[in-house]
Amino acid sequence: MAERNIEDNLDQMNDEQLLALESKYCSWGDTVHYAKQLNIFRDAQGIYLYDSQGNEYLDLQMWYSAANFGYKNKRLNDALKKQIDTLPQLACQYLHEEKIRLAATISQDIEKKFGVKGRVHFNVGGAQAIEDAIKVVRNHTGKIPMFAFMGGYHGRTLAATAITSSYRYREHFGHFSDRANFIPYPYKFRCTATQKKESCCDLSCLKPFEKLFESEYYSVVNPKNNKCEYGAFFVEPVQATGGYIVPPMNYFKELKKTLDKHQVLFVADEIQMGFYRTGKLWSIEHFDVVPDIIVFGKALTNGLNPISGIWAKEELISPDVFPPGMTHSTFSSNPLGTAAGLAVMELIADSNFAIDVPKKGAYFLKKLKDLQKKYPYIGEVDGLGLALRIEMCQKDGFTPNRELTDTIMNIGLRGGLEAGGKKRGLILDIGGYYKNVFTLAPSLYITEEEIDLALMLFEEALQKALALTAS
Numbered sequence: 001m002a003e004r005n006i007e008d009n010l011d012q013m014n015d016e017q018l019l020a021l022e023s024k025y026c027s028w029g030d031t032v033h034y035a036k037q038l039n040i041f042r043d044a045q046g047i048y049l050y051d052s053q054g055n056e057y058l059d060l061q062m063w064y065s066a067a068n069f070g071y072k073n074k075r076l077n078d079a080l081k082k083q084i085d086t087l088p089q090l091a092c093q094y095l096h097e098e099k100i101r102l103a104a105t106i107s108q109d110i111e112k113k114f115g116v117k118g119r120v121h122f123n124v125g126g127a128q129a130i131e132d133a134i135k136v137v138r139n140h141t142g143k144i145p146m147f148a149f150m151g152g153y154h155g156r157t158l159a160a161t162a163i164t165s166s167y168r169y170r171e172h173f174g175h176f177s178d179r180a181n182f183i184p185y186p187y188k189f190r191c192t193a194t195q196k197k198e199s200c201c202d203l204s205c206l207k208p209f210e211k212l213f214e215s216e217y218y219s220v221v222n223p224k225n226n227k228c229e230y231g232a233f234f235v236e237p238v239q240a241t242g243g244y245i246v247p248p249m250n251y252f253k254e255l256k257k258t259l260d261k262h263q264v265l266f267v268a269d270e271i272q273m274g275f276y277r278t279g280k281l282w283s284i285e286h287f288d289v290v291p292d293i294i295v296f297g298k299a300l301t302n303g304l305n306p307i308s309g310i311w312a313k314e315e316l317i318s319p320d321v322f323p324p325g326m327t328h329s330t331f332s333s334n335p336l337g338t339a340a341g342l343a344v345m346e347l348i349a350d351s352n353f354a355i356d357v358p359k360k361g362a363y364f365l366k367k368l369k370d371l372q373k374k375y376p377y378i379g380e381v382d383g384l385g386l387a388l389r390i391e392m393c394q395k396d397g398f399t400p401n402r403e404l405t406d407t408i409m410n411i412g413l414r415g416g417l418e419a420g421g422k423k424r425g426l427i428l429d430i431g432g433y434y435k436n437v438f439t440l441a442p443s444l445y446i447t448e449e450e451i452d453l454a455l456m457l458f459e460e461a462l463q464k465a466l467a468l469t470a471s
Contacts (some may be wrong), residue, residue, distance in 0.1 A: 001080075003296075004194040010071055011158040011294075012308065013299075014052070015052050016050075016116035017108065018040055018385035019038060019408075023223045024039075034328070034430075035409065035410060035413055036245075036406075037410045037413035037414055037426075039051055039413055039415075040052060041082065043210075044071035044072060045071055045072050045203055046070045046071060046072070046445070047059055047070060047071070047134070047442060047443045047445075047446055048063075048071070049071070049112065049425075049427060051102065051415065051425075052131045052282075052384055053334050055415045055422050055423060055424070055425060056425070057061075057412075057413075057415060057423060057425035057426060057427050058100070058421075058425070058426055058427065058450070058453065058457060059071075059427040059442070059443075060426065060427060060428055060429075060431035060438075060440045060441070060442050060445055061427055061428060061439065061440070061441050061442075061444065061457075062304050062441050063241075063298075064240075064272060064298065064299040064429065064440040064441070065272045065273070065277050065298055065299060066302070066303040067299070067302055067303040067341050067388075067443070068275050068276065068277060068299040068302065068443065068444050069240050069299070069302045069344065069443065069444060069445065070121070070349065070443040070444075070445050071443075073302055073347075075343065075347055076304060076340060076343050076344060076347065077155050077300050077304070079339055079340060079342075079343035080304050080305065080336060080339060080343075081098040082339070083098070083120070083335055083339035083340075084336065087335045088261060088335065088336060089334070089335070090231060090334070090335050091330075092328070092330065092331070092332050092334065093327070094099045095443060096208070096335050096338070096449055098335055098339045098341075098342050099122065099333045099335070099338045099442060101342055102120075102338050102341045103119070103120035103341045104123070104346065105342065105345045106120050106296075106309075106311060106345070107120055108147055108267050109281065109345075110282075110294065110311055113115070113281075113282075113285060114290045114291075114372070115289060116239050116314075117313070117314045118311050118312055118313045118316075118317065118416060119311070119314065119317045120196055120309050120310070120311050121309055121310050121312070121327065122308070122315065122332045122333040122337075123306055123307075123308045123310075123327075123329050123332045124307065124308060124329055124332060124334075124337075124339070125155075125270035125297060125306060125307060125308055126154075126155055126272075126295070126297035126298060126308050126332050127154070127155025127157040127160040128155075128157065128158040128329060128332075129157075129158055129271070129295045129296070129297055129309055129310050130154045130155050130157070130159070130271075130295055130309060130389075131159045131160060131310075131327075131328050132147070132164070132270065132309075132310050133234075133267050133295050133310045133404040134159050134163075135295050135326065135327050136293060136312050136316050136317060136322065137231045137232040137239075137248040137265055137267065137293070138231060139322060139326070139331075140231075140265070140315075140316050140319065140321065141232070141263075141265065142231075143229065144178050144181045144230035144231070145178065145181065145230045146162075146178075146181070146230055146232050146233070146234055146354075147180060147181050147182075147183055147230050147232070147264070148164070148165065148180035148181075148182055148183070148233070148234045148235075149165065149167055149182065149183055149184070149185040149232040149234075149235065149236070149239070149242075150165045150182045150183065150184050150185055151187065151233065151237070151239050151241075151242030151243070151245070151433055152164060152165050152182075152235075152236055152239060152269075153165075153239075153240060153242065154187070154234055154236075154269055154271075155271075155421070156169055158173065158176075159178070160408050161173070161176070162176045162178045162179050162180060163180040165180075172428035173370060176401040179358075180234070181230065181291070181411065183209050183336070184203075184205050184207075184208070184240065185206050185239055185245060185247070186203070186206070186241075186245075186247040186248055186251050187239075187243075187245050187432065187433075188245075188248070189379065189380045189382075191205065192205055193207070193208075194466060195419065198378055199433075203250070203254055204252065204253055206255060209255070209258065210245070210258050213228070213258060213262060214228030221262060226261075226262060226263075226440075227262075228262040228263065228437045229262065230264055231265060232264060232265035232266070232267050232292070232293075233255070233259055233264055233265070233266055233267065234269060235266065235267060236268075236269045236273065236276060237252065237268055237270070237273060237278075237282075237283040237284045237286070237287060238270075238273045238283050238384055238387055240271075240272035240431070240439070241431045241439075242431060242432065242433060242438070243391065243431045243432030243433065243437035243439060244382075244387055244389040244431065244437065244439045245382075245389070246382055246383065246384045246387075247287075249285075249286065249288075250288075251287070252266075252284070252287040252288075252289045253288050253289055256289045265291075265292040265293065266289065266290075266291050266292050266314075267292065267293040267294075267295065267381065268282065268283075268291040268293070268294050268295065269283040269292065269293055269295045269459075270282050270283060270284065270295060270296055271295060271296060271297045271463070272295045272298060272380050273387060274294075274296045274297075274298070274299060274300070274440075275296075275298075275299035275300060275344065276348065276353040276354075276357050276385070276444055277299070277346070277354070277357075277373045277385060277386060277387050277441060277444075278357075278369055278384040278385035278386075278387050279354065279357040279358040279361060279384065279385030280354065280385075281284050281348065282294060282296075282452035283384070283387075284440065286359060286384065287311060292308055292312065292313050292316065292318065293311065293312045293313070294310065294311045294312075295308075295309075295310050295312070296308060296309055296311070299344070300340075300341045301337055301340035301341050301344060302340065302344055302346060303338045304336075304337075304340040305334065305340055306337060307332075307333070307338060307340070307341055313461050316451060318418060323440075330332045330360055353377060356444070357385045357386050357444055358385055360386060360446060360448070360451070361383055361384070361386045361388065362378075363448055363451060364383070364386065364388055364440075364442075364451050365381065365382070365383050365388060366389065367451060367452070367455050368381040368383075368390060368455070369381055371455060371458075371459060375394070375460070375462065376390045376393075376395050376397050377392055377393055377394070377395060377397075377401060377404060377466070378390060378391070378392065378393070379391045379392065379393035379397045379398055383440070386440075386441065386444060387439075387440075387441060387444070388440040388441075388442065389432075389437050389438065389439055390435060390437065390440065390458075391432065391437045392404050392405045392408070392436045392437070392438070393436070400430060400432075400433075400434035400436040401436055402434060402467055404436075404465055404469055405430055405437070405438065406430070406435075407465040407468055407469055408428065408438075408458075408461045408462055408465045409428045409430055409454055411426075411461040411465055412425055412426030412457070412458075412461050413425060413426075413427070414426050417460050417461060418458045418460070419452050419453070419456035419457045419460045420456060420457070421461070424457060426454070426457045426461055428440075428456060428458075429441070442454070
């Protein structure tokens with residue numbers, strides 16, 4: 001009887017009642033309880049979220065870059081509503097127009113940019129698409145071991161966890177015999193190859209990887225036949241959860257020379273950086289290499305009815321080598337997702353993100369550098385397009401400061417910031433090797449005035465946090 005009453009009155013439940021239910025019935029195995037301040041949001045529009053009291057929160061992470069095109073984007077929402085009223089459900093073993101057109105649009109764009117033919121295979125979430133990419137690699141190479149980067153994040157399914165560098169994600173789930181060989185990422189601010197910033201980046205960090213191929217006793221290659229034990233290198237062109245780290249522009253070109261020499265595939269994980277987050281449709285476009293596989297998700301549907309996928313070169317995924325039934329998911333190419341994805345690709349074609357995003361990113365980064373000059377606790381700011389990072393440190397400007405970072409985030413979630421003459425909150429996401437980096441992924445439609453407001457809110461939260469951590 002009590003449970004029926006709760007169900008009957010869900011619309012009238014206040015935050016206190018909902019949080020009491022959440023604490024009792026919701027698993028804490030997700031990331032909600034990373035934050036001390038728990039908010040229940042009721043509405044969203046553009047770059048703002050709204051709580052039960054109608055307070056607005058300027059969002060600088062946009063659902064981990066899944067909502068690149070803003071909340072309640074009318075054009076995209078209308079496309080989804082239209083699909084709901086025409087073909088809302090269809091088993092994925094049958095064809096529909098939106099799936100075919102979306103796959104063709106993505107494949108044709110990649111062929112135009114990289115000069116290679118390929119095909120698209122859809123799934124639901126980013127981790128599932130990573131699993132599909134692993135299947136393509138294993139099928140083509142016959143090899144199970146993979147290379148991946150320290151600081152890399154590719155998802156939390158078992159196979160994706162095996163190529164994600166954090167042991168914390170594997171710790172409770174037994175031994176991972178297929179655990180990747182993790183290679184240091186070119187992280188200039190905390191370079192592992194040299195302590196002298198003036199000599200970074202001369203790609204010194206790449207030399208230990210290249211050396212692995214010099215002798216069979218370094219365990220990765222047989223020099224007699226040039227065969228490598230590893231099938232692919234899974235790469236985030238700009239590290240996401242690792243802290244939005246931008247590598248030197250020539251790094252991947254040099255890395256791929258070694259991979260090509262030993263027939264190791266190059267897989268670009270674009271799940272968080274795709275769809276113009278960095279100022280190009282694919283972040284790998286910045287680095288003058290041709291990937292063998294591209295993995296995508298998140299912003300493909302602007303967070304509406306999730307869909308993900310992989311693009312792979314024709315020789316890896318043609319029907320002759322990757323026939324029907326090789327991989328499948330019930331909701332993989334669902335018509336609501338493909339319709340939203342096609343609407344996103346059409347929106348991109350009609351927009352000017354290639355010019356607007358770098359321009360806005362440069363403006364944002366300049367303002368961040370101005371802020372850095374005022375506060376020694378900001379160790380580094382950097383970015384590519386509208387993928388930006390603020391690394392928080394101790395007063396020495398280098399030692400990681402997780403406490404300050406967490407305090408700023410929780411202050412933003414409380415919603416009591418007054419910069420701009422109105423009480424607001426600030427939504428920030430934390431990443432980085434030491435969980436001391438704010439990874440900023442605002443809406444691609446953010447204006448310079450909104451950037452200015454965001455920075456005023458951030459500075460106010462920083463000042464409050466410094467006062468709290470000093471006391």
